[in-house]
Amino acid sequence: SQTIHQWPATLVQPVGSPLSLECTVEGTSNPNLYWYRQAAGRGLQLLFYSVGIGQISSEVPQNLSASRPQDRQFILSSKKLLLSDSGFYLCAWSVRNPSSYNEQFFGPGTRLTVL
Amino acid sequence: AQKITQTQPGMFVQEKEAVTLDCTYDTSDQSYGLFWYKQPSSGEMIFLIYQGSYDEQNATEGRYSLNFQKARKSANLVISASQLGDSAMYFCAMRGEYNYGQNFVFGPGTRLSVLP
Numbered sequence: 001s002q003t004i005h006q007w008p009a010t011l012v013q014p015v016g017s018p019l020s021l022e023c024t025v026e027g028t029s030n031p032n033l034y035w036y037r038q039a040a041g042r043g044l045q046l047l048f049y050s051v052g053i054g055q056i057s058s059e060v061p062q063n064l065s066a067s068r069p070q071d072r073q074f075i076l077s078s079k080k081l082l083l084s085d086s087g088f089y090l091c092a093w094s095v096r097n098p099s100s101y102n103e104q105f106f107g108p109g110t111r112l113t114v115l
Numbered sequence: 116a117q118k119i120t121q122t123q124p125g126m127f128v129q130e131k132e133a134v135t136l137d138c139t140y141d142t143s144d145q146s147y148g149l150f151w152y153k154q155p156s157s158g159e160m161i162f163l164i165y166q167g168s169y170d171e172q173n174a175t176e177g178r179y180s181l182n183f184q185k186a187r188k189s190a191n192l193v194i195s196a197s198q199l200g201d202s203a204m205y206f207c208a209m210r211g212e213y214n215y216g217q218n219f220v221f222g223p224g225t226r227l228s229v230l231p
Contacts, residue, residue, distance in 0.1 A: 034219075043206065043223040088158055094219070101148045101167050102210065104219055106160035 002027035006091050006107040013114055019064075019078040021110050023091030026072065031093040033074040034104065035066055038088040050074060051096065086114045117142045119207050119222035126227050128197045135182070136192040136225045138207030144168075146212040149190040151181065154204040154224070163205075166190055194227075202229045 003026045013019060025031055032051055036044040046059045048066035056066050063082060067075045074091055091107040118141040128134035140149065151163040166174045166181045174181045182191040190209075194201055207222040 041226075044221045046219075090158075090160060092160075099148075099212075101165060103148075103150050103162050103165060104208075105162070106152075109158040111158065 002093075002105065004091060004093055004105060004107040006089075006110050008110060009108065010111045011113070013081050013112065015083055015114055016080045019076070019081050019085070019112070021076040021089055021091075021112075023074040023076075023107055024072055025074075025093045028072070028093065028095070030071060030096040032096055033068060034092040034094075035074065035076050036090040036092065038090060040087070044090065048076070081114045083114050086112055088112075117144070117147075117209055117211055117220045119209055119220055121207055121222040121225050123225045124223075126225055127230060128194075128227065129230050130199060131196055133193060133195045134197055134227065136194070136205050136207075136227065138190045138192065138222060140188050140190060140207070140209050142188075142209065142211055144211040148210045149181070149183070150208045150210070151179070151190075151192045152206045152208060152221075153201075154206065155200075156203070160206070164192070197229045199229050199231060202227060 005024050034049045035047040037047050038044050048058055050056050050068045053068055064078050089110045092104040094102050094104045120139045123137055147168045149166045153161045153163050164174050164176045164179045164181050166183045173183050178195045180193045182193055204224045204226050206224045210219045
């Protein structure tokens with residue numbers, strides 16, 4: 001069966017510090033991968049998605065970046081965190097070339113607080 | 116462009132009663148899928164139920180059912196016999212027919228509180 005891991009689970013960082021969040025998927029190959037951010041009490045905002053190694057598409061211009069160095073690894077980074085980067089970060093995967101009936105599967109999330 | 120609307124920011128229901136969470140959508144795609152996710156306070160997103168645009172029958176999964184009215188572009192989630200553990204955020208989402216990585220769209224969510 002497929003599983004998706006995220007770490008760390010929680011993170012408290014000072015403004016201006018770097019960030020690296022990692023997501024890995026097991027039990028599937030060639031997945032589509034996604035990074036979402038969720039502000040407190042709000043909906044999900046798609047940040048990045050990837051359809052393959054080294055292929056990253058950005059949905060929202062910001063000081064965050066994403067990379068996919070391996071097929072089942074997705075990394076979210078920042079060189080300098082802002083207060084507005086605080087939130088709950090969710091990684092998700094779906095099958096490659098998803099049809100309309102393919103759901104997304106989510107990881108447990110990382111709760112980031114920027115002070 | 117696709118859009119999901121959930122007009123109920125918060126809902127209350129008495130334990131053991133049924134509750135309907137509203138979801139309307141907008142798309143020009145002929146084929147699409149509609150999904151409901153539950154997010155408890157722990158933060159994980161739990162897939163609940165799926166309805167395809169060509170499915171003639173409403174989807175059901177245990178205590179969850181989806182009231183799909185295609186002409187009205189609505190896909191309401193019905194939870195029967197509510198339990199305290201149903202208290203959570205609920206998100207309606209849709210995926211269009213085109214194979215773009217970004218074609219999964221979420222609504223703003225509804226917070227459901229089940230009262231004892």
